[in-house]
Amino acid sequence: MxxxxxxxxxxxxxxxxxxxxxxxxxxxxxxxxxxxxxxxxxxxxxxxxxxxxxxxxxxxxxxxxxxxxxxxxxxxxxxxxxxxxxxxxxxxxxxxxxxxxxxxxxxxxxxxxxxxxxxxxxxxxxxxxxxxxxxxxxxxxxxxxxxxxxxxxxxxxxxxxxxxxxxxxxxxxxxxxxxxxxxxxxxxxxxxxxxSSAGEKLKDIVMTIQREQDEIIRHRPQGVAVVNGIAGSGKTTIALHRVAWLLYNYRKKLEDKVLILGPNNIFMEYISQVLPTLGETGVRQNTMVDFMLELLAEPNLDLLPQEDFIEAIASGDEDLYRDAASKRSEASFDRMDRLVKDLEASLYPEQDITFLGKVLMSRDEMHQTMARDFAYMPLIPRALRIKRVIINRMREVRNRELREIDRRYRDLQKKVESGATLNEDASLSRWQSVRQLVEKVVQFREQITYLGKGSILELYQAGNTMRILTHEDLAPMLYLKHRLQGVKLPYEVKYLIIDEAQDLSLNHFRVIKEITGCVNATIVGDLNQRLIQWEDAGFLELGRLFEDVRIFELNKSYRSTDEIVKYADTFLPNGTSESLRSGEPVQVESAPDLASAAALVKAQYARMREDGVESIAILTRDLDSAQDLHQLLKNEIYYKFIRTEDGVYSSSTLLLSAFLAKGLEFDGVILVDTRPNRPKPDLVKYIMSTRALHRLHVIETQNEDVNFSDGSK
Incomplete structure (x- = not known):
């Protein structure tokens, strides 16, 4: 280009x-x-x-x-x-x-x-x-x-x-x-x-930072800065340059204590080139999902793939939508609180805890210890602490009994030495008495195994009506683990950056705040780029969680040409985006089926390459369409097919779905829409369209069915 x-x-x-x-x-x-x-x-x-x-x-x-x-x-x-x-x-x-x-x-x-x-x-x-x-x-x-x-x-x-x-x-x-x-x-x-090309533009933004962008970058470090900006308004680059600015001016306080969370690994790899070019390398970066999964540490957690989840809801699965919406709601955390309270109540014994006739902990003492003395601790560590107290007291009783056994054995030895005749009961050996004591200790330990025991996954699944686990289960499940066990990070977080935040619920922010203890953050997203139209808009409601919140609105695109911006705006309920430059018209053409569309993709790819377009994306609505198109194109042109969130962003031409393209930008985009007649607003098509910097070519098919000669799909 x-x-x-x-x-x-x-x-x-x-x-x-x-x-x-x-x-x-x-x-x-x-x-x-x-x-x-x-x-x-x-x-x-x-x-x-x-x-x-x-x-x-x-x-x-x-x-x-x-x-x-x-x-x-x-x-x-x-x-x-x-x-x-x-x-x-x-x-x-x-x-x-x-x-x-x-x-x-x-x-x-x-x-x-x-x-x-x-x-x-x-x-x-x-x-x-x-x-x-x-x-x-x-x-x-x-x-x-x-x-x-x-x-x-x-x-x-x-x-x-x-x-x-x-x-x-x-x-x-x-x-x-x-x-x-x-x-x-x-x-x-x-x-x-x-x-310039997409890669160069990311690195050159310091030359073109506008006043409204600079205001966000240099906004005071205290509190939460929320940026709701249209596609291409520079949200990601603002966030990354804000990290560089914060570390430059507050390095002693923030060095190695900044955490960036993004939507997927493709996006994280894409932005990984920026901070080093700004002189910053010691910043932790992770995806939101991986961050929560690492903290949950549940090896048997089987999640419905996010793209399958999105496609199921887009196809009209009302039950799945209602279930996911309930888990995004404040009521889901209330349910977790009630579960913890019920578990706490179940720990109280109906009578005193005794061993060998001695009261180790009375019912009243247990209640006071659980509800008052150790109330600052999560439930399971609290129960384990009480269990240790009980076991230590049991050991004292056991040791006294052991000393009594030794005393009786010495007395018997003296009687034997003096010539006395002992009956069978009196002649039980010390070893047998000790063995009986050990058996009683084992039995007692088994009686109190319920203290501090329980699988987070099993406890959560017991109340999970759908039984299927999706990404929307992660926040309430992590909250439950934090309430029951306490979740501690192996590092300190003093500042948070969360990108592509529009799909997160308020629950995500709440559990992250409770675990990290961090109240200073920059949160960026675009309400128009939500893949599912939830009733809540979590990142714009952070005033309910944080005391100091300022919301910035960005309505000017620095990514796409005016022609691309105006085309993308037609898929929004009220598109009012602005752009700073003109370019080529958006080209839209029709194809009777996907096979014909693939031929048009091949031709358009050749034209873009001939015109010097450096990075090209072939985008589809969903993974199924991308896989079908891949079967038709894999021997025709050179590209990298990214199937999952763990794909590697390493080629000048990519084939991927809209879900995986979130946050990315390309010099040219070839958009293949197998369902062009979806009702508006059509935010998925808006997302796909706004990935393009300079060239956007749209191919709309009338029939998405395709037959493959090798029988694969």
Whole structure:
């Protein structure tokens, strides 16, 4: 896909000044890389020599493991990693040192600063040559106009007057374009970046962040920021750049404590390229489903595949819909609470717990301990704690009885030694008495096995009317486990990012909040991209769970052309999306059946490839249609068929269903619709249409049945 061209008049004096400045910065960057390369070489030699020395000194000492922790080596290795990371950052800067410049005054002082992906200081002059886009003062660049503005400092807000604002296009160390702008990011810059391929656009967003996007990225870290944005409004890139901004400004507090949750593994792999390009690698990422499954740790959990679940409801399975809706409701957690309460009541014995005639725990003490003393603990750990108390008391009684056995045995021994005659009962050996005591202990332990015992899955399934488990069962089941056993993460979470949140219920957010204890988050989604029209809109109702919630609305698309946006809007109940650029018209054609549609796909794929479209998606409504189409296309064109959420996003052309395409974007999309006459609103078709950046070709079939010569489907 060719980019919009940007002309540069090199005869202009201002251009000459900027070219000279760029050359100077590139020289300093190259010198810094050379200096760091020298440091890297010295550190490498030191680490190799140090390791050899350690091996030599300890080769005869079997008690000294070679991988034992060594503070000096650890410090050197961390220093080596820091140098290597900085070299990578500087090499990025050599390619594109900066993309913006601001001239501003603070009182009588006037300054100019250049804004880039990373900061760079000329240590010889102690002069910042490039300001990191995440730095507070860089807010001035994204302010959106000239005149009075402010930025945050440790001492409070600083006032400044923006005098001039300049934007650059720099690639491969060459100045390709330069514009002075007094309002927003110039259209020329936007056209250049937005017309680029999908992969490049993700990495170049710092050049084109708009004021409303920057406001979200730099929103204070406390509380919950909710973004409801149309397809292509930059929700995901905003969320990821917010992570980078948060870690830059609050690194000590948040490093290794940020968790990103997304819809599926394809999406997570797709976005995994972004944070490293922003200099951030220590961020935990997982899918929402895998996160909950790992915490449930139920090996026999058999879930109905999510795409089958969606298709069943789309096909009119009212029973499944009602069951799933009930599990998304607040009442489902109330049912779990009642189950826990009933289980707690079942733990109370009808009488005192005794052993060998001794009261170990009275019924009243059990009730007080369960309901008051250990009430802060989940039920099963609470019951186990009480069980340990009872067993410890039983051991005391057992030990006293054992001492009594030993005393009786010694007395019998003395009588035997004095010549007394013993009857049969009195002559029972010590071993037999001890064996009888052990049997009584075993019997007692069996009597109290109910304390702290129970399978979460069995308990949950006992009240599950459908018996079929779907993804909507995960939140209430995890909540039940948390109430019964307590769920602890093996790491700390101080900040949450949840993407594609529109399909989640309020229950998902509640259980995640209770388990992580995290009350600071950025939640992004699009109400129009829900695959099932639930009555609730969980991510827009977070004010019921969190005290500090702010909702941002984004209605401008930075992904698709105006033609694609307007076409996609026809499938919404009230489409009012905006776009910033024009492109080719959306092409819609009909085919009598899927076999004919496959021939059209092949032809359109060839045209897109010939026109230089880099990433192409062939999209269908559901997995069945995708599998049928795959049988027709597998020997015709080259692509990767992604069947499940665990598929790998590793090819320039993909064949997949709408469900798996959520959140992704492609330069061109070939949409094959086997059911084009679905009533509107048709959110599945909206989702498929809005995956396209530049080209959208729609093929609608009248008959979805197809016969395969090999009998497969």
């Amino acid at each position: 060719s980019k919009a061209t940007i002309d540069l008049d090199r005869s202009r004096p201002q251009v000459q000044v900027e070219l000279s400045h760029l050359d100077g910065v590139i020289q300093r960057l190259n010198q810094e890389v050379a200096d760091l390369a020298g440091q890297k070489q010295k550190l490498t030699e030191y680490l190799v020599d140090y390791r050899k020395q350690m091996i030599e000194e300890n080769k005869f000492d079997e008690d000294m493991p070679l991988d034992a922790f060594d503070h000096e080596m650890f410090a050197m290795e961390e220093n080596f990693k820091a140098v290597l990371r900085r070299i990578n950052e500087l090499q990025d800067l050599i390619d594109t040192p900066y993309f913006g410049k601001i001239a501003f005054s603070e009182g009588s002082d006037q300054e100019e600063i250049y804004i880039g992906k990373y900061g760079f200081i000329d240590h010889a002059r102690m002069e910042p040559l490039i300001i990191d886009w995440r730095a507070p003062i860089a807010t001035l660049f994204y302010h959106g106009g000239l005149g009075q503005a402010s930025y945050k400092t440790p001492a409070g807000d600083a006032q400044a007057e923006i005098l001039a604002r300049r934007q650059f296009i720099i690639k491969a160390s060459r100045l390709l374009g330069m514009f002075d702008s007094d309002v927003e990011v110039r259209d020329e810059i936007l056209q250049y970046v937005l017309s």
